[in-house]
Amino acid sequence: MSRRLTLVLVLALAGCSSTKSGKPVDPHAPMRDRLSASPAPEPSTSKGAWLHVDRPLRFSDELKGRVVLLAFWTTASISCTQTFPTLAALEARFRHRPFTLVGVHTGKFDAERDAGLVKDAMAKAGVAFPVVMDSDYFVWAAYGAKSWPTLALIDSEGFVVAMEAGEPDGRVLEVAINNLLDDGERRGVLAKAPPAWKVDPPPAPREPLAFPAKVAALDGDRFAVSDTGHHRVLVFTTKGQLLHVVGSGRQGLVEGAFSSAAFDAPQGLAAQGEVLFVADSGNHVVRKVDLAQKTVSTLVGTGELGRGQRELKGPGPTVALRSPWDVTVAGDFLVIATAGSNQLYRYALSKGSVEPWAGAGVEELTDGPKEKAAFARPSGLSVSAPYVLVADAGNSAVRQVHVATGETTTLVGTGLFTFGDVDGPKADARLQFPLAVTALGDAVFVADSYNGKVKRVSKDGAVTSVASGLARPSGLTAVGARLLVADTDAHRLVWVEPATGAVEPLALADVPAPATGVERPAFALKRATVKRGPGAVRLLIPAPQNESFSEEAPVLVETRPAGCALRGPATWKVTAAEAQIELPVEAGGAGALVVGVDLYSRPDGKEYTKLNRAQLTVPIFASDDASDVVEVPARVR
Numbered sequence: 325m326s327r328r329l330t331l332v333l334v335l336a337l338a339g340c341s342s343t344k345s346g347k348p349v350d351p352h353a354p355m356r357d358r359l360s361a362s363p364a365p366e367p368s369t370s371k372g373a374w375l376h377v378d379r380p381l382r383f384s385d386e387l388k389g390r391v392v393l394l395a396f397w398t399t400a401s402i403s404c405t406q407t408f409p410t411l412a413a414l415e416a417r418f419r420h421r422p423f424t425l426v427g428v429h430t431g432k433f434d435a436e437r438d439a440g441l442v443k444d445a446m447a448k449a450g451v452a453f454p455v456v457m458d459s460d461y462f463v464w465a466a467y468g469a470k471s472w473p474t475l476a477l478i479d480s481e482g483f484v485v486a487m488e489a490g491e492p493d494g495r496v497l498e499v500a501i502n503n504l505l506d507d508g509e510r511r512g513v514l515a516k517a518p519p520a521w522k523v524d525p526p527p528a529p530r531e532p533l534a535f536p537a538k539v540a541a542l543d544g545d546r547f548a549v550s551d552t553g554h555h556r557v558l559v560f561t562t563k564g565q566l567l568h569v570v571g572s573g574r575q576g577l578v579e580g581a582f583s584s585a586a587f588d589a590p591q592g593l594a595a596q597g598e599v600l601f602v603a604d605s606g607n608h609v610v611r612k613v614d615l616a617q618k619t620v621s622t623l624v625g626t627g628e629l630g631r632g633q634r635e636l637k638g639p640g641p642t643v644a645l646r647s648p649w650d651v652t653v654a655g656d657f658l659v660i661a662t663a664g665s666n667q668l669y670r671y672a673l674s675k676g677s678v679e680p681w682a683g684a685g686v687e688e689l690t691d692g693p694k695e696k697a698a699f700a701r702p703s704g705l706s707v708s709a710p711y712v713l714v715a716d717a718g719n720s721a722v723r724q725v726h727v728a729t730g731e732t733t734t735l736v737g738t739g740l741f742t743f744g745d746v747d748g749p750k751a752d753a754r755l756q757f758p759l760a761v762t763a764l765g766d767a768v769f770v771a772d773s774y775n776g777k778v779k780r781v782s783k784d785g786a787v788t789s790v791a792s793g794l795a796r797p798s799g800l801t802a803v804g805a806r807l808l809v810a811d812t813d814a815h816r817l818v819w820v821e822p823a824t825g826a827v828e829p830l831a832l833a834d835v836p837a838p839a840t841g842v843e844r845p846a847f848a849l850k851r852a853t854v855k856r857g858p859g860a861v862r863l864l865i866p867a868p869q870n871e872s873f874s875e876e877a878p879v880l881v882e883t884r885p886a887g888c889a890l891r892g893p894a895t896w897k898v899t900a901a902e903a904q905i906e907l908p909v910e911a912g913g914a915g916a917l918v919v920g921v922d923l924y925s926r927p928d929g930k931e932y933t934k935l936n937r938a939q940l941t942v943p944i945f946a947s948d949d950a951s952d953v954v955e956v957p958a959r960v961r
Contacts (some may be wrong), residue, residue, distance in 0.1 A: 364467035364478045367394055367426055367456055371440055372463075376520045377454035381426060383482035388420040389515030391504045393497070394476040396464060398431050398759055399445035400718065400774075401472040402647055402663045403491050406629060408449050409943065415453065416497060421505050422480065422515040427455035430464040432472075433743060433757055434773035440598040444813045447527050448535050448553065448589075451514045454523065467635050476602075477501070480508035480515070496761035532835030533558075536810040536817060538650065538704075538760065538799035540593035540600070547801065547808060548600055549817060550590040554707070554838040557590055557602055557613065562803060570600075570613050570620065573838020577607045578620075579626050579920065586843045587611065587619035592650030592705065594658065596673075601658055603648040610640075610648055610660060610671070622918060624648075624660065624671050624678050626851075626941045630664070637679035640671055640942040641916035642851070650760075652705040652712060654727050657710050661702040668702060668714070668725065682725045682732055689719040689739045694730030699723065700740055704799075708763035715761040715770060720744075720754065721768060722761055722781055735768065736785040745775040750785025759798035762807070764822060769807055771797040778809060778820050791825045794818070813845065854911045855950045858891055861942060864957045865903040865921065874901040874924035881905055881921055888915025888944045898923070906953075911946035918942075 368380045381387050395411060397404035402724065415425050427441050436442065437459040458464055467476055471490065477486045477500060486500065502741075534553025541547050545562045554565040556571035569582060576586035588606025595601075600613040601623070609625030623640050630636065630644030637643060649662030658671040661682065666685035682694040683702070690698035700718025707713070707727075713735075714723040721737020738754050744754030758779075760771035768781040769790065778791040778800065791809075799810035807820040808830070817830040852861045869872045881894040889910040896905045903923055919940045942956060 340554065346835070363483050364392075364394075364476070364484045365463065367428055367463055369456070369458060369460060369462040371460060372457040375429075375439060375443055375455045375457065376452065376524045377523075380456070381424075381454055381521065383478065386519070386521055387424060387426075387478075388482065388521075389480050389508070389513060390424045391418075391480050391501055391508065393423070393501065394428060394477040394478060395425065396428045396430055396458075396467070396469045396472060396474040396476075398429065398472045399436055400432055400441060400701070405449060406664055407491050408451060409756075410492055410497070411453070412450065413494055414501065416499060418501060418505070422508075423501060423505060424519070425453040427451065427453055428458045428463050429455050429462055430458040430469070430472075432741075433774050435756060439588065439920045441774075441813075441941060444535075444796065452523070452526065454521070474814065477504070479504050480513050483923075498557065503710050529837070529840075529950065530554075530815045531837060532832050532961050533815050533817070535812050535815065536799070537591045537812060538593050538603075539801045539808050539810050539817065540595050541801045541803050541808070542595045542600075543597070547803060547931050548593050549810065550593055550799070551838075552589050552591065552812075553815075555606075556838055557587070557593070557600070558835065559600075560832065562808075562866040563597050564830050566832070566834050568615060568618070569836060571838075575606070576843025577622070578843050579622060579918070580620060582618045582620065592648070592652075592661070594653050595704075596652040596653050596881075600656065601651045602651070603651050603660065604661075605647050605649055608645045608647060608664075610645070610651060610658070622941065623658075624669075626825050626943055629664070630662075638677060638914040639916055640676055640678050641918060641941050642914050643669075643678050644943075645669070647703075649703045650705045650715075652707055654707050654712055659705055661705050661714065663701045663703050665719075666699045666701065666718075668699070668705075668712070682730050687718060687740070689716070689721060689734065691723075691732050691734055694732065695727070697725075697730075697732035701766075704758065704760035706801075708768065713761045713763065713768060715758045717757050717759055717773070720756055720758065722755070722758065722768060736781055736787060743774075743779070745772075747779075747787050747789050750787075753781075753787035755779065755787070756818045759852075760800050760803050760810075762800050763794050764802040764805075764807065766820075769800060769802075769822065771800045771809065773798050778807065780822065780824075789825075790822055791820045791827050793827070824832045831844065851945055852954045852956045853945045853950045854909060855952050856911055856948050856953050858908070858910055859946065859950075859952045859954070860909045861909055861917070862953060863903075863905040863907070863919070863940065863942065864955055865905065865940075866958065867901055868901075873898050873903055875899060879903070879921070879923060881919065883907065883917055883919050888912075888917055890917070894919075907942075909944060911944055913946055916941055916945050917944060919943045 328642045474489045476713045537550045537552040555575045559568035578586035592603035598615040602611040610623045612623045625645045628644045630646040630791030649663035650661045660669040668681045670681040671678040687700045688698045703717040711724040716723045720743035722735040743756045746754035757774040758770045759773040770779045772779045773796045776794045795813035798812045819828045891908040
């Protein structure tokens with residue numbers, strides 16, 4: 325069903341007074357009498373195991389009297405990954421009411437039938453809701469699902485009232501769920517008792533690494549690794565001696581010194597001298613790590629989930645990316661693989677501007693000119709002149725993009741639903757969800773993630789397995805004559821000898837445990853369109869839920885313009901409910917302001933404490949028709 329059905333549901337529950345036939349609607353009638361609805365099939369199969377919960381859940385028993393959101397997902401879908409924050413927010417919003425989120429994992433790839441793989445994927449993404457393994461597509465077929473993600477909303481009496489494919493609008497879902505709960509409460513059919521089932525506790529913290537995703541060789545016998553599960557980046561010598569810890573380990577979007585900076589599930593890495601570029605995937609930005617100055621800044625992205633349209637371009641801080649997954653330096657450009665929009669972007673290092681480069685944004689395998697080529701979740705990049713190599717995970721393929729022309733060709737792989745574990749010539753060879761690629765000598769090496777292997781791909785596309793027995797490796801880089809591999813789900817790094825396939829774990833010394841928790845508050849801002857010339861942008865920052873701002877405590881505002889001039893210092897006004905920060909700007913085109921704000925907050929009437937710095941990027945566009953002063957409300961992410 326379409327998003328339109330969900331909107332119809334919201335209107336009906338809110339008391340819409342007419343139907344398609346023009347007859348009045350009884351607001352006290354159950355939902356199934358107001359909309360076309362059918363009993364929900366049970367979310368269980370005879371073979372499928374339940375994960376993260378101690379028993380199967382059924383509408384006829386455990387879920388009776390509860391509003392349920394059924395989420396069909398698969399570990400390989402970036403759209404599902406991008407949906408998880410919305411689902412987590414809904415769980416938090418309704419945690420004290422009879423609402424339950426249930427996942428149905430219906431995998432695309434053969435490897436996704438492994439419950440261990442799915443458990444690891446849940447831990448990576450922070451998925452805490454019960455999930456049933458639907459490997460035989462039984463529940464999928466019962467609901468008529470056709471794509472990932474698909475959501476089904478079920479009322480407290482077990483009737484399906486809406487289904488929607490694609491990434492949902494959290495605000496629409498929140499209204500629909502709230503109205504269904506109010507509807508059930510008004511009619512006395514909601515469950516009174518708390519859930520009877522027990523949910524598994526979160527897995528114990530991994531040390532020294534947690535789901536390391538990518539590795540990058542640096543000058544001077546050094547390398548960097550994205551310690552993704554710990555939300556930080558680490559730099560070591562090739563013997564495993566720790567040199568730098570970049571990021572506190574707290575999840576967030578914070579610039580500054582290594583010790584206080586924050587990332588959100590960082591992925592790809594690329595080095596240029598003493599600068600390290602980081603694809604900060606959970607924040608949808610690319611970060612710049614200065615190893616000499618020991619600072620972190622944001623290079624590309626607004627912190628918002630972008631849409632990935634080809635016309636999106638401009639100064640780096642003004643362009644919203646969609647799940648950047650890897651980066652590589654090609655001449656004067658930083659190439660960015662945006663897994664969420666199936667595209668490659670290029671950031672001009674000398675100019676500070678970014679634009680779509682290769683990929684039309686559709687999910688398929690198509691070779692050709694940069695505007696017409698197509699990828700499916702591009703997840704790994706490296707340079708092998710004259711090409712940028714691409715691990716095209718969703719297509720189980722390795723692609724080549726010519727640096728000068730953007731022309732895309734395929735080295736091995738044939739499309740979205742052709743995958744496996746087959747060595748041999750190009751016509752017969754099969755990969756399964758490769759996540760990283762690097763050149764060494766006259767060959768290309770691939771982290772063939774879902775096959776647990778490192779494979780060699782020759783110039784003519786022939787594939788040979790080199791090392792096996794790995795746990796979903798997702799990163800590799802050449803260091804001298806060896807390969808350093810991020811053996812992701814084994815939480816370790818290993819050396820692989822390309823000639824023999826020998827695997828040797830790399831011991832890491834003196835790695836400190838990360839800080840935990842979430843930096844707060846994290847805000848997202850829409851762009852501000854200001855009258856060309858002198859004007860002002862007024863940021864409206866709400867106090868976090870169940871907290872109030874201090875009106876007496878000092879406020880610190882620091883700004884960094886990017887393609888947009890500041891005419892003077894910021895001014896502010898703080899009330900208990902809201903902070904207003906006014907930024908005098910000179911708008912001439914497209915630009916941005918990066919604003920760091922320190923505020924003091926009182927949670928639930930307790931003592932005032934300093935909030936962790938709020939990091940806001942404000943995209944600014946000039947227009948002759950806009951107002952001199954534009955208000956931009958921030959919303960909590």
